[in-house]
Amino acid sequence: MTLEVSNxxxxxxxxxxxxxxxxxxxEAGMTGLIGPxxxxxxxxxxxxxxxxxxSAGRIQFGGRDLDGTGAAVRxxxxxxxxxxxxxxxxxxxxxxxxxAAAPDQPGExxxxxLIRSAKVNLREREVRQQGEEVLDFLKLRKVADVPSGQLSxxxxxxxELGRVLMLKPKMILLDEPFAxxxxxxIAEIVDRIRELHAGGVGFLIIEHxxxxxxxxxDEMHVLNRGMLLASGAPQAVLDDARVxxxxxxxxxx
Amino acid sequence: xxxxxxxxxxxxxxxxxxxxxxxxxYGLTGLVNFGxxxxxxxxxxxxxLLAMNGIPMVVSFLLASVLAxxxxxxxxxxxxxxxxxxxxxxxxxxxxxxxxxIVNESWLTNGxxxxxxxxxxxxxxxxxxxxxxVGVLLIVNAAIIVVLQRIVKSPFGRALEAVRDDEIALTAxxxxxSRFKIEVLVLGSALAGLAGAFYGHYVTYIVPDQFVPLTxxxxxxxxxxxxxxxxSGAIFGTVLLIGLLEGSRFxxxxxxxxxxxxxxxxxIGAVGLLxxxxxxxxxxxxxxxxxxx
Numbered sequence: 444m445t446l447e448v449s450n451x452x453x454x455x456x457x458x459x460x461x462x463x464x465x466x467x468x469x470e471a472g473m474t475g476l477i478g479p480x481x482x483x484x485x486x487x488x489x490x491x492x493x494x495x496x497x498s499a500g501r502i503q504f505g506g507r508d509l510d511g512t513g514a515a516v517r518x519x520x521x522x523x524x525x526x527x528x529x530x531x532x533x534x535x536x537x538x539x540x541x542x543a544a545a546p547d548q549p550g551e552x553x554x555x556x557l558i559r560s561a562k563v564n565l566r567e568r569e570v571r572q573q574g575e576e577v578l579d580f581l582k583l584r585k586v587a588d589v590p591s592g593q594l595s596x597x598x599x600x601x602x603e604l605g606r607v608l609m610l611k612p613k614m615i616l617l618d619e620p621f622a623x624x625x626x627x628x629i630a631e632i633v634d635r636i637r638e639l640h641a642g643g644v645g646f647l648i649i650e651h652x653x654x655x656x657x658x659x660x661d662e663m664h665v666l667n668r669g670m671l672l673a674s675g676a677p678q679a680v681l682d683d684a685r686v687x688x689x690x691x692x693x694x695x696x
Numbered sequence: 697x698x699x700x701x702x703x704x705x706x707x708x709x710x711x712x713x714x715x716x717x718x719x720x721x722y723g724l725t726g727l728v729n730f731g732x733x734x735x736x737x738x739x740x741x742x743x744x745l746l747a748m749n750g751i752p753m754v755v756s757f758l759l760a761s762v763l764a765x766x767x768x769x770x771x772x773x774x775x776x777x778x779x780x781x782x783x784x785x786x787x788x789x790x791x792x793x794x795x796x797x798i799v800n801e802s803w804l805t806n807g808x809x810x811x812x813x814x815x816x817x818x819x820x821x822x823x824x825x826x827x828x829x830v831g832v833l834l835i836v837n838a839a840i841i842v843v844l845q846r847i848v849k850s851p852f853g854r855a856l857e858a859v860r861d862d863e864i865a866l867t868a869x870x871x872x873x874s875r876f877k878i879e880v881l882v883l884g885s886a887l888a889g890l891a892g893a894f895y896g897h898y899v900t901y902i903v904p905d906q907f908v909p910l911t912x913x914x915x916x917x918x919x920x921x922x923x924x925x926x927x928s929g930a931i932f933g934t935v936l937l938i939g940l941l942e943g944s945r946f947x948x949x950x951x952x953x954x955x956x957x958x959x960x961x962x963x964i965g966a967v968g969l970l971x972x973x974x975x976x977x978x979x980x981x982x983x984x985x986x987x988x989x
Contacts, residue, residue, distance in 0.1 A: 492868065494864070494867075494868075513867075514867045514868060515867050515870050515871055515872050516870075518867075518868055518869055518870035519870035523868065523869065523870070524868050525868075526864075526865070526868070530862045530864060530865035530868075531861075531862070531865070532857065532858045532861035532862055532865065532866075533861055533862075534857065534860075534861055535854075535857055535858065535861060539854060539857070540858075542851070542854060543854050543855060543857070543858040543866070543869075544869045546869075546870055548851045548855075549851075550850050550851030550852060551851045551852050551855050551871075551876075552852070553847070553852055553879060553883075556846065556847070556850050556852060563850070563851070566851075567851060570851075606865075606869060607869075609869075610869065610870060
């Protein structure tokens, strides 16, 4: 199945942020979305994940139009995003963050607390079990009971990935997973992404650092000033004169 | 003197129901409800009117609570799409609207003259009625505290904390913050309605002037002084603030030099000073602000 972004435009306050974007993202693939700051990458992410409504164009998945489905519904359908600036539940511990992300919890309905406590407890045990697996997978066990607001930037990025994993997603949309993260932790995150990808999870990754991402992805799309500049294999895209110009401001010929 | 202390204790226990409602709404979920007194008023008038029309008081109390909760539901639907500060304004406006409706619909509520013959609680118990009232209120409060503690520790309570911390993140994880917010608004308002029913039948007269926003802010002060987001904070804050507010009434017997009318201002002034001192020296409240740990 493929995520089809067709002719998406977004205007906010009379300002055209995205113009006629068309990309195709295979669900189990490894796709990069790059471009300089302000190119519209996060805006496109918000449209795809249902947080922002496009002015024109369509988002389709497996041939079905996603228009009219909200952000929460799209997440439940298995395509889950993270944020450029991590949005951890800051007063909650790392463990609680993971538990809160788990889907289909009967205990989140008041009525079930009264009349179906067996069901609630059963699911809660599963959620906690899964939480432990994610803690181990992301090596977050040391900070498991630390209020997440106190984590380092890199750990917060890992926690966001961890919360997404609690949903057992088909596809993960990462918004700058390496921004503000130290080199050791970047290598760690890259390893985790590869491992998940090998297990069948697809990725769409925003990054403005070309080097960090070109090794990782199979295909790249470059945005610049709200327009799609180039698409293709990483090396071909990096060699593209227009891409170099966008990044280096036309200083090098 | 004993009778007086029992009176203060009853008022504290009634207000504690309001504080517990605000604790789950604001302390746990982050909803800035400035209209608490509106739901309190709905409960007081609903139970009084039902009981005066021959409905048994147990039923009228339950219906008052349900009605106050139901009144919160449409507000939740509309207002929770608003930003926090607008939500605060809408709820404040709602409580004032309720008061003005009570003032103007005199065919039902007897307007500004109020209802002066609300059936008293536990008339059958005669002289020991106040003590029975204390007992019942203690049991009701204890039961609600037990239930709230269970909710706080449940997956539902965990989701409420997530709503308070970051609604957008919760949406991105496939959940609906507004669903949780509406349920909590209804739950807290039902508690306020129950408090209103107790209040009306205890004081046996109700007039619209008893349901001004000041009451809402007393509850806010109590919750802030005690420590936001903790059930224990709500209890301490309510006992301290309402005990002080009501208890200072008998200061006038001790300090006869100040006339009654001025004493009222002195009391409010003292509470204001207390709140300012708390803001300066202990902004997290007596027991600490759970939301800012």
